[in-house]
Amino acid sequence: MTFQTWWLFFGAVFLLSGKPGPNMLHILARSVRVGLRRSLAAMAGCLSAVVLVLVASAAGLSAVLLASPVLFDGLRYAGVAYLVGLGIRAWRGRDGALDVPGHTGSPAPVGLRRLYRDGLLIGLSNPKLLLFASAFLPQFVEPARPQAPQFAILIVTFAGAELFWYGVYALGGxxxxxxLTRPALRRAFDRITGGIFLGFGAMLLGTR
Structure with a gap:
């Protein structure tokens, strides 16, 4: 892989990673609710999911999904159910107490293990990511050279771009x-984030 090829890949994934999506919305919402430091656990969960998907695509596991529509649909429906459940929790303000001055919400603080788990499941909720990665990564790999080191460089680059944008969204949160010190604004935040997660679930349900 030449430096020019890597630079082209970096530019593409940097722009792709910065687009608002379930991962970025989750990081922003977690930063609002639990604080920047504790949201690091959610970032670790999302990043773990991204790396797992990229490694799986490099290993050719996407072919299994393409060969088994039933398996793909099963994973898709599971992702839809998780996103919808998360959206309902957020809409009802039951996704953990807000970490804002003067807020004394009843939900108990969210543990680090759950923060990591939720981030991991958010990242794994869309099986189409595996198919996208399997089509995207090989375009930047030179067949005449050893492929494993090239895939490793691409995966590390992708993860670095994701992590940068996680930080940006967390700081924004x-x-x-x-x-969000006023109750009306907190409720509006809950409704907006919940509605967006429900929208992501509906979009995933409509994909084929």
């Missing part, structure tokens, strides 16, 4: 949290 902390700035947003300072504005």
């Amino acid at each position: 902390r700035r947003l949290a300072a504005s």
